[in-house]
Amino acid sequence: MSYWIHILILVGIYLILAVSLNLALGYTGLLNLGHVAFFGLGAYTSVLLTDAGVHFIVAFLAAGLVASLFGLGLVLITRKLKGDYLALATLSFHFVIYSLLLNWVSLTRGPLGIAGIAKPSFFGFSITSNTAYLFFVSSIALITIVIIYKIVSSPFGRLLQATRDDELGLRVLGKNTTKLKAKAMMLSAFFAGIAGSLFAHYITYIEPNSFTLTEIILVLTIVIVGGLASIKGTLAATFIIIAIPELLRFVAIPSAIVGPSRQILYALILLMILLYRPRGLFGRIDLT
Amino acid sequence: MTFPFLQLLFNSLIIGSIYALVAVGFSLIYSTNRFMHFAHGASVVIAGYALFTFFHLLHLHLIISILLTLAITMSIGYLMHLCIYKPLQQRKSSTVILLISSIALLILAENLILLFYGADVKSIGLIPPRTGISIGDANITVLQIFLIVISVILLIFLYLFLRHTRLGRNLRAVADNKELAAIMGLNTSRLLAFSFVIGSLLAGIAGILIGLEQNLNPMMGTSLMIKGFSGAVIGGIFSVPGSILGSYIVGGAENFGTWYLPSGYKDAITFTLLFLFLLFKPAGLFGMEKGVKA
Secondary structure (H helix, E strand, O other): OHHHHHHHHHHHHHHHHHHHHHHHHHHOOOOOOOHHHHHHHHHHHHHHHHHOOOOHHHHHHHHHHHHHHHHHHHHHHOOOEOHHHHHHHHHHHHHHHHHHHHHOHHHHOHHHOEOOOOOOEEOOEEOOOHHHHHHHHHHHHHHHHHHHHHHHOOHHHHHHHHHHHOHHHHHHOOOOHHHHHHHHHHHHHHHHHHHHHHHHHHHOOEOHHHOOHHHHHHHHHHHHHHOOOOHHHHHHHHHHHHHHHHHHHHOOOOHHHHHHHHHHHHHHHHHHHHHHOOOOOOOOOOOO | OOOOHHHHHHHHHHHHHHHHHHHHHHHHHHHHHOOOOOOHHHHHHHHHHHHHHHHHHOOOOHHHHHHHHHHHHHHHHHHHHHHHHHHHHHOOOOHHHHHHHHHHHHHHHHHHHHHHHOOOOEOOOOOOOOOEEEEOOEEEEHHHHHHHHHHHHHHHHHHHHHHHOHHHHHHHHHHHOHHHHHHOOOOHHHHHHHHHHHHHHHHHHHHHHHHHHOOEOOOHHHHHHHHHHHHHHHHOOOOHHHHHHHHHHHHHHHHHHHHHOOHHHHHHHHHHHHHHHHHHOOOOOOOOOOOOEO
C-alpha cells in the first residue's frame, strides 16, 4: 500500500508538470522543450531557500516565481524563432540550465547534489508521513488543474488558442501576441516550478541528473499521449504513463534493468503514438 | 604556466574533427529531409559498440570489424528512415513531430545499449594510447594525428562527391527544391533514403574513430549529437562546409574556453554559443534565412 502511495505522489507531481506543459504546448502552441529546466529551477530554488531558513510557503512560491521569470526571459529572447529553431533554442536553454546546476558548485554542490532536504512544514503542521504528503500534493495538483482549466476556458484562454491557430490574424485584430505568449509561458513555468519544489521536498535529494533529457521525453510523452489541448487527456495519460512502468517491478527482473527498460518503454510508447495516433487519447489539434 | 596554445590547438583539432564528422551527416540529412535527425547520435554510439563487439568481444580482424560496423550503421540509418520517418513524412507530419520522434529514437537506442552492455565505460584497446609525439610543449598521439587526417580526407571527399558527381548533384537538387527535383524526374524518395545511408555512414566513421581513441559509454550519443548539431547550426545547417567550420569553432571554443573557465563548463560554452547564434544569427555563418524566423 505504501508503495502505491509513493506512485500516487509521483502521479500528482507529474500531473502538475504535464498540465502546465500542455498550457504552453497544447493551448498556446509554444513549442517548449525546456520545460524540465523550469522544474529543476523550481526544485533548486525551493531547496536553497528553505536551507537558508526561509519559510516553506515562501520558498514554494519563490520556486514558481523564479521559474516564471526564466519563462519570461525565454519567450522574450526567442520571440522571433519558430518551428525547429524554437524547439532547438528551448532545448539549448534546458542544456544551459543543466550545465549551470552541474557547474555552479558553490551554490548547487554540483554533481554531488543536495541531500537531506527538509520535508515541508507550515502553520504548525509538518508533513512527514507519505500519506500526508499525498494529501498535500493532491490538493496542489487539484488547485493547479482547476486554475489551468479556468484559464483555458476564459476569454484569455481563447486568445491563447487563437495565438496558436492564427497568430497573424490575431495581430491584425490588434492583439499583442508576444505579450500573450509571455503570459502563457510564465504561468506554465510557474506551475512547473512549484512541481519542482514538491518533487525536491518529497524525494529529499536532488542532483542535476534529476533534470535531464529523459525527463523531457517523459513529460512530452504524457502530454502527447493524452492529447494536445486536453486536460482530461493529460490526466488520464499521467496515470497510465507513470503507473505502467511500475508493473515492471512485479516481473522478476533485476533493478539495474528497470531503469533502462522504463526509458525504452516511454520511447516506444511515444513513437507508436506519433506513428499511429498522433492526436493522442483526447487531443483536438495536431502538433505543428 | 604559459598559455599552451599549441596543445589547445591540437585538442581543438582532434575534437573538432569528430564533431565535424557528426555534423556533416546531420547537415546532409537535414538539408535533404528538412528535419532534425537527433537519432544521428544513436548511429555514432551504435557504431562504437558494434566495433567493440566485433573487435574486442568476437576477436575479428580489425578491417573486417570496421566493415561490419559500417554496414550495421548504414542499415540502421536506413531502417530508421524506412520504419519511422518515412511513414511520418508521407502523412505530412510537421517537422516538430519528426524532431520529437528522433529524440525518442535516440533515447531508445541509448537505453538498449545500456541494457545490453551495462553502464560502465568500454575500451576497445587497440593501440597503447600514450605513445605521443612532442611538438614544442604539446603532445599528440599517432592515433590522434591519424584521426585528424582521416577526418579531413573524408570531409574533402564528401565535398567533392556533393560537388562533382551526378549523385551528389541530385542530392543537392533535392535539398534545394524537392518538388522541382521530382518534376525533373529525380527519384526523390530514393535520394532521401540515400542521404540517410551516407549520413549514417559518416556517423559510423565518427563512432569508430571515437571508439579507437576514447572510451565508450552508452550516453555519449546525446552529448556528441548536441555538439554535432551545434556545429551544424553555427556554421549554417544547409551548408556542408559551414557545418565543418562550425564544428571546429565548437571544438576550439570548448578547448580554449576551458583555459579561462573550469573544465566542467565545456558543455555550457557550446550551449551558450549555440544559444547566441540561434538568437542573433539563426541561419548560421553560411546559412540561408529560409524557414528560420516567424
